[in-house]
Amino acid sequence: MEAKRYAGEWSVRYIEPGMTIGLGTGSTVFFAIQKIGELAKQGLTVKAVASSDRSEKLARELNIPIVSFSSIDSIDVTIDGADEVDAQCNLIKGGGGAHTREKILAYNSKDFIVIADSSKLVEKLGKFPLPVEIVPFATSLTLQHLKATGCEPHIRQENGQDYITENGNLTVDCQFKEILHPILLDAELRKIPGVVATGLFSYSMVTKVIVGYSSGLVKEINPHEKT
Numbered sequence: 602m603e604a605k606r607y608a609g610e611w612s613v614r615y616i617e618p619g620m621t622i623g624l625g626t627g628s629t630v631f632f633a634i635q636k637i638g639e640l641a642k643q644g645l646t647v648k649a650v651a652s653s654d655r656s657e658k659l660a661r662e663l664n665i666p667i668v669s670f671s672s673i674d675s676i677d678v679t680i681d682g683a684d685e686v687d688a689q690c691n692l693i694k695g696g697g698g699a700h701t702r703e704k705i706l707a708y709n710s711k712d713f714i715v716i717a718d719s720s721k722l723v724e725k726l727g728k729f730p731l732p733v734e735i736v737p738f739a740t741s742l743t744l745q746h747l748k749a750t751g752c753e754p755h756i757r758q759e760n761g762q763d764y765i766t767e768n769g770n771l772t773v774d775c776q777f778k779e780i781l782h783p784i785l786l787d788a789e790l791r792k793i794p795g796v797v798a799t800g801l802f803s804y805s806m807v808t809k810v811i812v813g814y815s816s817g818l819v820k821e822i823n824p825h826e827k828t
């Protein structure tokens with residue numbers, strides 16, 4: 602947990618007065634939102650759009666002004682977590698079931714900052730089952746098409762029932778052996794009618810990844826930096 606806190610708290614240095622910020626979802630973002638709340642209390646003026654009811658509720662409790670997506674043109678910076686980050690900074694997201702809205706936030710943000718503890722760093726994506734949001738219509742056919750891409754698809758359950766996203770859809774956790782070409786796989790999955798969004802986020806969307814270590818060390822990875 603401390604490693605998540607270090608990454609989350611570090612990330613708020615990229616927030617400037619007057620910005621519109623996107624709030625992701627999850628236990629790492631929790632620490633970023635708390636820190637933003639502290640800064641707001643000290644006078645930082647920002648407005649925020651949230652990717653989930655959970656994050657919105659937390660932000661409201663901390664008196665961070667929340668605005669609706671329809672009232673803004675773009676987001677200055679979105680801060681969000683990840684389930685896996687590969688060597689190029691491609692991501693798997695959606696462990697918390699909010700990846701469709703998170704992708705909309707990231708896509709509409711000038712900067713997309715990913716925060717993660719070091720356990721999320723992997724060489725290749727795919728150990729973590731890939732979340733895919735699907736509409737709950739012709740589910741068994743959609744599952745067959747997902748399976749044909751080379752995975753074992755499982756409809757996510759919560760308290761013994763299908764997990765329903767905030768968009769009213771199902772989440773299918775797709776276990777691949779490994780994901781060698783995340784961008785191609787994302788395109789292949791999105792061709793299946795009924796698929797709303799996958800939890801694959803291309804490195805091209807990512808401005809930087811902030812990694813927290815339990816020692817207190819924080820590292821920044823810039824996927825676009827030439828080495």
Ligand SMILES: O=C(CO)[C@H](O)[C@H](O)COP(=O)(O)O
Nearest residue numbers: 627628629682695696697699
């Ligand atoms: O994608 C997400 C939610 O949909 C989260 O960012 C991801 O699951 C990481 O969560 P955590 O910070 O709790 O480890």
